[in-house]
Amino acid sequence: LAKTTQPISMDSYEGQEVNITCSHNNIATNDYITWYQQFPSQGPRFIIQGYKTKVTNEVASLFIPADRKSSTLSLPRVSLSDTAVYYCLVGDISTGNQFYFGTGTSLTVIP
Amino acid sequence: DVKVTQSSRYLVKRTGEKVFLECVQDMDHENMFWYRQDPGLGLRLIYFSYDVKMKEKGDIPEGYSVSREKKERFSLILESASTNQTSMYLCATEGGWSLVKQYFGPGTRLTVT
Numbered sequence: 124l125a126k127t128t129q130p131i132s133m134d135s136y137e138g139q140e141v142n143i144t145c146s147h148n149n150i151a152t153n154d155y156i157t158w159y160q161q162f163p164s165q166g167p168r169f170i171i172q173g174y175k176t177k178v179t180n181e182v183a184s185l186f187i188p189a190d191r192k193s194s195t196l197s198l199p200r201v202s203l204s205d206t207a208v209y210y211c212l213v214g215d216i217s218t219g220n221q222f223y224f225g226t227g228t229s230l231t232v233i234p
Numbered sequence: 235d236v237k238v239t240q241s242s243r244y245l246v247k248r249t250g251e252k253v254f255l256e257c258v259q260d261m262d263h264e265n266m267f268w269y270r271q272d273p274g275l276g277l278r279l280i281y282f283s284y285d286v287k288m289k290e291k292g293d294i295p296e297g298y299s300v301s302r303e304k305k306e307r308f309s310l311i312l313e314s315a316s317t318n319q320t321s322m323y324l325c326a327t328e329g330g331w332s333l334v335k336q337y338f339g340p341g342t343r344l345t346v347t
Binding site for chain 1 (some may be wrong): 238269274275276277278279289293324326335336337338339340
């Protein structure tokens, strides 16, 4: 079971780039790394997913080093609406590995 | 867009009652999941199902059971509700090749008194 470790909370000012790092030392060969965002009173929402190197979409970038034991979610120029809890998830259901969401990182964007 | 609906947003039940939480998805996804979310503990997987009538235990299955009689519907059952099952319950569905992009419902806030 590939468990993850993230900072409990982070603060950032509007307009800054935010980087949230997740450690997953026991990641398996077939595991993907996925990040979710959750606003209060809502279910989590998929942000980005990757296997290795770098992935970018319209919302964020995901950096994964060669050993894949960690990953970094990068949010460019955050706004107040990016205040949320961010979860790093590692798993692959096809191999029977369970998903582990953990407690996530609570990001607060300050005006 | 994928739509995942849960039968209730808020539910209040008494200790010992049998509780059914329903989840329905409209995207023909094979995989469905039930999580509970508690402050300081994050999301924890209760059960998941990868096909009709198939189920697998998650991290915390004790006190729960599930039913998947049709592909679009996944039910979570609390056989005898207890106060420590007061929580937010989230259903999710997944059907892509990567098997990790889950779509979540709005959640059911269950209070057991």
